[in-house]
Amino acid sequence: MTGTADEPGHEGAPAVPESAAWLKGELLEIASALYPDRRPVVVREWTDPVRLRDPAPVGHRFLFLVCAGRDDHLSSPGFDDALNAFDAAGWNLHRRTSDHPGESAATVRREDFEARIHEGKGPGILSFTGWTPVVYTEGRLGQPPFTRSTSRGVLCADCHGWGVCMICEGRPYSGGSGGYGRCWCAANNAGPGRCIECAGQGLLTPEEASWKRRRYGLSDDDSGDAFPRAAAEGGHDSNTSAFIDVSHRSCACGEFRCFWRNNLSRVDGHLLSRFAGTCQGCAAQRAYVFTLPLA
Ligand SMILES: [Zn+2]
Numbered sequence: 217m218t219g220t221a222d223e224p225g226h227e228g229a230p231a232v233p234e235s236a237a238w239l240k241g242e243l244l245e246i247a248s249a250l251y252p253d254r255r256p257v258v259v260r261e262w263t264d265p266v267r268l269r270d271p272a273p274v275g276h277r278f279l280f281l282v283c284a285g286r287d288d289h290l291s292s293p294g295f296d297d298a299l300n301a302f303d304a305a306g307w308n309l310h311r312r313t314s315d316h317p318g319e320s321a322a323t324v325r326r327e328d329f330e331a332r333i334h335e336g337k338g339p340g341i342l343s344f345t346g347w348t349p350v351v352y353t354e355g356r357l358g359q360p361p362f363t364r365s366t367s368r369g370v371l372c373a374d375c376h377g378w379g380v381c382m383i384c385e386g387r388p389y390s391g392g393s394g395g396y397g398r399c400w401c402a403a404n405n406a407g408p409g410r411c412i413e414c415a416g417q418g419l420l421t422p423e424e425a426s427w428k429r430r431r432y433g434l435s436d437d438d439s440g441d442a443f444p445r446a447a448a449e450g451g452h453d454s455n456t457s458a459f460i461d462v463s464h465r466s467c468a469c470g471e472f473r474c475f476w477r478n479n480l481s482r483v484d485g486h487l488l489s490r491f492a493g494t495c496q497g498c499a500a501q502r503a504y505v506f507t508l509p510l511a
């Protein structure tokens with residue numbers, strides 16, 4: 217389910233459209249403007265396949281996770297400088313969030329493009345996650361409310377996040393021969409009805425997500441805002457390197473998509489880097505901890 221086809225360059229991966237190439241360049245350019253003496257790192261690039269009723273995707277969203285550096289953080293530019301850099305490049309601040317003490321997060325938009333800026337506590341890593349609108353292979357469909365990576369929850373297994381009945385898919389009721397009968401959602405004379413499974417929300421209910429976690433043997437306690445505990449690992453000499461590692465690991469449910477938060481602290485002569493996030497596939501709390509040498 218981690219599907220290498222979700223990563224550009226692999227066999228079966230969708231061709232990278234111009235919009236995705238532009239976005240990647242834009243994120244790297246903004247990071248370079250912020251840290252002229254450091255090369256920004258593309259931590260991971262992937263796609264969100266978008267489906268209707270058939271298993272084959274009808275389109276893809278392209279996403280890029282860029283680490284703007286700052287392993288020797290204290291004197292470096294930080295979150296506000298990053299917001300200014302996006303502003304100078306023509307992006308608008310959409311929403312500023314501060315859900316977690318010591319961390320900073322915001323969403324910026326430019327036309328149909330969106331990016332999430334996050335700075336960890338410590339300060340931890342400063343990262344940009346940017347995404348394109350959904351690019352359809354053929355035909356013109358509207359934009360879904362969200363895709364696997366950008367939803368605030370786990371996509372409904374029946375409507376894949378659309379929130380509408382996938383049997384009538386928004387087509388008008390045609391009746392007669394050659395058409396199909398009135399759909400069971402009973403709303404398709406005026407367009408598709410709401411998805412019955414998720415009541416139009418496009419997301420699994422908390423009970424369904426919990427059922428999914430249990431199915432994969434995952435802990436079901438909701439620790440809320442607390443950083444879950446995990447055994448410390450070695451093997452990395454920089455926080456960026458640990459970040460690349462974490463972003464390529466998958467949850468037990470098979471999903472790798474996760475917005476990672478990072479907290480950095482100094483403990484007994486080394487750095488302790490904590491990563492935590494909520495799995496986009498089952499809403500499990502995921503966490504990793506690394507010991508890093510002092511810079
Ligand atoms: Zn649904």
Ligand SMILES: [Zn+2]
Nearest residue numbers: 381384399401
């Ligand atoms: Zn229907």
Ligand SMILES: [Zn+2]
Nearest residue numbers: 467469495498
């Ligand atoms: Zn999961």
